Amino acid sequence: MTILLYDLAGADPAVRFSPNCWRVRMALLHKALDFETVPWRFTDKEAIAFSGQGAVPVIQDGAKVVHDSLAIAQHLEQAYGDEPTLFGGPAGEALTTFVRHWTLSILHPGVSKLILLDLFDALDERDKPYFRETREARFGAPLEQVADPSASSLEAFRGSLQPLRNTLREQPFLGGQSPLFPDYIVFGAFQWARAVSPLELLDADDPVYAWRERLLDSHDGAARQAPVHRPQRMTS
Amino acid sequence: MTILLYDLAGADPAVRFSPNCWRVRMALLHKALDFETVPWRFTDKEAIAFSGQGAVPVIQDGAKVVHDSLAIAQHLEQAYGDEPTLFGGPAGEALTTFVRHWTLSILHPGVSKLILLDLFDALDERDKPYFRETREARFGAPLEQVADPSASSLEAFRGSLQPLRNTLREQPFLGGQSPLFPDYIVFGAFQWARAVSPLELLDADDPVYAWRERLLDSHDGAARQAPVHRPQRMTS
Numbered sequence: 001m002t003i004l005l006y007d008l009a010g011a012d013p014a015v016r017f018s019p020n021c022w023r024v025r026m027a028l029l030h031k032a033l034d035f036e037t038v039p040w041r042f043t044d045k046e047a048i049a050f051s052g053q054g055a056v057p058v059i060q061d062g063a064k065v066v067h068d069s070l071a072i073a074q075h076l077e078q079a080y081g082d083e084p085t086l087f088g089g090p091a092g093e094a095l096t097t098f099v100r101h102w103t104l105s106i107l108h109p110g111v112s113k114l115i116l117l118d119l120f121d122a123l124d125e126r127d128k129p130y131f132r133e134t135r136e137a138r139f140g141a142p143l144e145q146v147a148d149p150s151a152s153s154l155e156a157f158r159g160s161l162q163p164l165r166n167t168l169r170e171q172p173f174l175g176g177q178s179p180l181f182p183d184y185i186v187f188g189a190f191q192w193a194r195a196v197s198p199l200e201l202l203d204a205d206d207p208v209y210a211w212r213e214r215l216l217d218s219h220d221g222a223a224r225q226a227p228v229h230r231p232q233r234m235t236s
Numbered sequence: 237m238t239i240l241l242y243d244l245a246g247a248d249p250a251v252r253f254s255p256n257c258w259r260v261r262m263a264l265l266h267k268a269l270d271f272e273t274v275p276w277r278f279t280d281k282e283a284i285a286f287s288g289q290g291a292v293p294v295i296q297d298g299a300k301v302v303h304d305s306l307a308i309a310q311h312l313e314q315a316y317g318d319e320p321t322l323f324g325g326p327a328g329e330a331l332t333t334f335v336r337h338w339t340l341s342i343l344h345p346g347v348s349k350l351i352l353l354d355l356f357d358a359l360d361e362r363d364k365p366y367f368r369e370t371r372e373a374r375f376g377a378p379l380e381q382v383a384d385p386s387a388s389s390l391e392a393f394r395g396s397l398q399p400l401r402n403t404l405r406e407q408p409f410l411g412g413q414s415p416l417f418p419d420y421i422v423f424g425a426f427q428w429a430r431a432v433s434p435l436e437l438l439d440a441d442d443p444v445y446a447w448r449e450r451l452l453d454s455h456d457g458a459a460r461q462a463p464v465h466r467p468q469r470m471t472s
Contacts, residue, residue: 088327094412095331102338102399163338176330 002034004060006048009039010122010196014227017122017195019108019188022223023069024057026184029219031080035059042127069188070100073181086181099174099182102163107189110157111201116147118197122229149199157201161208168207172214179215187215187223196229238270240296242284245275246358246432250463253358253431255344255424258459259305260293262420265455267316271295278363305424306336309417322417335410335418338399343425346393347437352383354433358465385435393437397444404443408450415451423451423459432465 005025008018016022016037028035040047040056051058053067059075066075074093077086087093112119116135120143123131132143139146164174164186173179174186190212193201202209216224241261244254252258252273264271276283276292287294289303295311302311310329313322323329348355352371356379359367368379375382400410400422409415410422426448429437438445452460 085327088330089325090412091321091324091328091416092331094324094407094416095328095335095410095418097406098335098338098399098403098410098418099331101402102334105398105402162341163334166337166341167334170333171330174331174334176326180327180330182331182334 001062002036003028005035005037006040006051006056006058006060007037008056009041009124010229011124012122012227012229013039015122015195015229016226017119017192017229018056019111019192020069021057022188022191023181023184024059024072026179026187026215026219026223027069027073027076027086027181029222030084030086030179030181030184031076032084033076033080041124042130069185070096073184084178088175088180092175092180092182096180096182096185100185103185103189106160107186110160111189111193113147113153114149114157114199114201115193115197116143117149118199118229118231119192121231122196149197154199154201158203158206161206165206165208168211173211179218183211183215187212191223191226194228195226196231198230237298238272239264241271241273242276242287242292242294242296243273244292245277245360246465247360248358248463248465249275251358251431251465252462253355253428253465254292255347255428256305257293258424258427259417259420260295260308262415262423262451262455262459263305263309263312263322263417265458266320266322266415266417266420267312268320269312269316277360278366305421306332309420320414324411324416328411328416328418332416332418332421336421339421339425342396343422346396347425347429349383349389350385350393350435350437351429351433352379353385354435354465354467355428357467358432385433390435390437394439394442397442401442401444404447409447415454419447419451423448427459427462430464431462432467434466 005021005028007016007021009016045054048056048058051065051067057069057072058065058067059072061079066072073086087096120128120131136142167174174182190201193199202212241257241264243252243257245252281290284292284294287301287303293305293308294301294303295308302308309322323332356364356367372378403410410418426437429435438448
């Protein structure tokens with residue numbers, strides 16, 4: 001049966017930018033499962049009310065509804081066998097927690113600062129007031145003050161990738177010779193940026209760039225072929 | 237046969253502070269292997285010349301000599317069976333690379349800045365000129381300029397632990413329900429500080445503190461009982 005993934009979309013419903021939804025999409029591709037995505041906007045609360053959640057990713061897998069990207073990956077691992085594995089067993093799953101929290105604490109804030117206005121530009125008009133209000137409350141400042149796509153901000157972001165970079169100097173994926181769910185957790189942040197922003201986050205000679213290329217090429221290039229939004233706004 | 241671990245020592249040969257040697261000692265305890273440590277100083281190059289190395293950890297395990305803490309852990313995992321495991325399989329071993337590089341890029345520089353003068357104070361007199369010369373060349377500045385055990389430096393260090401802290405809110409060890417080698421990699425940095433410095437790196441209500449307590453208690457309290465050096469120098 002086809003799995004449904006409720007997936008955050010922009011003004012263009014083909015543009016999908018949520019890092020957490022990208023984790024799930026890559027996990028579904030990794031498991032070679034039959035799935036379809038349902039475009040969803042921040043303000044479409046009713047469309048996912050059946051899940052008891054107010055945010056995506058949410059999947060409907062037959063009678064089962066699962067939310068939260070990690071819980072979805074765990075469900076897929078349990079329901080669809082060990083191979084190809086998303087975690088590589090209990091130790092791999094436990095260590096994924098550290099990668100996830102590094103991504104949430106370091107990577108997501110770093111990417112967000114760089115792409116925030118591009119991201120806002122990609123949103124559906126109905127979502128813009130909701131996004132501005134909730135994010136400005138969270139940041140305690142206007143989006144325009146939080147956003148900083150300057151060269152020094154980009155340099156600081158690249159510096160923050162050092163643990164990832166040095167890991168990828170030693171092995172092709174965080175998961176070793178092939179990707180595991182922790183790769184998709186980190187990749188989601190880069191795909192978030194790619195979907196909405198023309199800013200190149202990585203130097204071409206960065207081992208992180210080469211790793212991102214490998215994941216863009218994986219699963220028949222699904223992530224590379226995903227439609228992107230490019231801002232039309234005036235830049236100063 | 238008893239394994240020999242060449243282990244960095246201070247002026248007091250009972251004080252062992254090398255974070256990389258602590259990784260190995262914890263791995264040997266984890267595997268419940270019979271081992272003895274040999275105190276070694278930075279300038280005792282001849283004592284480990286047989287290994288082809290100029291630094292510890294080095295182990296002699298029968299006819300086999302292994303250097304580098306990761307290579308030693310891999311040797312122990314291979315030579316002494318899967319249980320109790322240090323890596324939990326290939327995925328766990330691959331993800332250990334990320335924890336190791338986070339430790340090297342973030343944790344070690346943070347700890348070093350806080351404890352550098354205490355560490356210097358703990359060294360054998362023969363080692364002090366060597367340590368000062370090599371480290372000042374590496375840092376490009378005098379030890380006294382690099383060291384910063386101020387409250388703001390400590391606060392920044394604690395902030396840098398966020399990915400570790402949030403992981404340990406979810407599970408008792410990086411490795412899950414019990415420690416794996418990545419726990420010992422991170423723990424080594426804290427044991428480095430504990431061995432030479434009176435500075436308390438962690439708040440008592442920090443999940444990282446509770447995790448460190450669990451590891452100090454593990455293996456019959458071996459790490460807790462290890463002798464420490466406390467500086468006698470005047471502080472301004």
